[in-house]
Amino acid sequence: MKNMQCCVAALSLVMSASAFAQDYPSKLVKIVVPFGAGGIADLTVRTVAQKMSESMKQPIIVENRPGAGGIVAADAVAKASADGYTLLLISNGTAVSAGLFKKLPYDTLKDFTPISTLGFFDLAMIVNKKLPVKNAADLIAYARKNPGKLNIGTINRGSTQNLAAELFVSMAGIDALIVPYKGTPEVITAVTTGELDAAVEILGPTLPQIRAGNLNVIGVTSAKRFSGLPDVPTVGESGLPNYQAASWNGLAAPAGTPKAVIDRLNKEINTAVSNPDIRKRLLELGVVAQGGTPDAAKNLLASDIAKWGGVIEKAKIEKQ
Structure with a gap:
């Protein structure tokens, strides 16, 4: 029962x-x-x-x-x-x-x-136009030739962008300074003016500056290329295998x-x-x-x- x-x-x-x-x-x-x-x-x-x-x-x-x-x-x-x-x-x-x-x-x-x-949505690895690099492998080589001199900007510590940059530096085994900024606009401006050598930022907000020719994008952080920028390689395929963020x-x-x-x-x-x-x-x-x-x-x-x-x-x- x-x-x-x-x-x-x-x-x-x-x-x-x-x-x-x-x-x-x-x-x-x-x-x-x-x-x-x-x-x-x-x-x-x-x-x-x-x-x-x-x-x-x-x-x-x-x-x-x-x-x-x-x-x-x-x-x-x-x-x-x-x-x-x-x-x-x-x-x-x-x-x-x-x-x-x-x-x-x-x-x-x-x-x-x-x-x-x-x-x-991809994160983009962007660099100042005067930096002599075309892909992630070049950036890693540049950092190794200039230990401690490469600076990579992101938004605040602990953000996805910041952790993606930390992961890149760790996996590449390079000596680089990761510099946190208040927000995305400040990061983009700093790379454009040369205050920063490079940055890891969400791709969307950087697209206007990339398409205007003010920034160089050397890689996207996902496993596959972004269909909106098919000629831009992933970081994984252009210098750091197995990297994904x-x-x-x-x-x-x-x-x-x-x-x-x-x-x-x-x-x-x-x-x-x-x-x-x-x-x-x-x-x-x-x-x-x-x-x-x-x-x-x-x-x-x-x-x-x-x-x-x-x-x-x-x-x-x-x-x-």
Whole structure:
């Protein structure tokens, strides 16, 4: 009798979850973004969310909650109802924070259910036009001939750009100074004027200066070439095999969100990022649209936590 009651209760829960999923979404969906408005991540999620909203026939709003390395936004979503109506924009920055902070108010892997990636965007290795290098191999050779003289700019310590530069210096075995700047505009200006020899920066914001001929781009940091600049090699193929430091965005829900809801959202995301107009718009931002399965997103997050945690330790970046 007791076993039968348990079976009935379990069946009731399954039917209840199924009914909930069939009705989902029945109201506004909110995506919390741990970055300010107008950046690559923000524009990416807004572009995809608009298409999802049209398909799901419910409004999707984006709430920007920057601060504390993404902790403010992530903590809010971790504590939200696990019903699919509050989602979080996750990224490689989410993984970095797991290794950069001594303690987080949530468990990055246990308190969220990744849904899918939205897209990947390259970092670019840019150099001052007067620097006599054409690719990553040249830059490494230059650094070895001039130990301690090469300076590479990035934004703040612990950022993806900064860790990508640290990874490059470590793997290349060169003596170079990594210089943190306040923001991307300052980094680009410093390379353009020659204050910096080189920099590692998100490709999108550098494209106007590259196309205007004010900067030289000697490589992209992902595993594949960026289709918008097909003649620019990857750092891996042009001097440092196995080097990779791509940036990405995705969506996650609070842990415990019904699987049927996760599956519905995953389907909507993949449909949106497969749309030719969406792909074109994202490519203009320097983003290669790419969805995937929830498991793939979870594995990517976990592997990046391990990867960047190791870089942080090796670079002796003080935890906050």
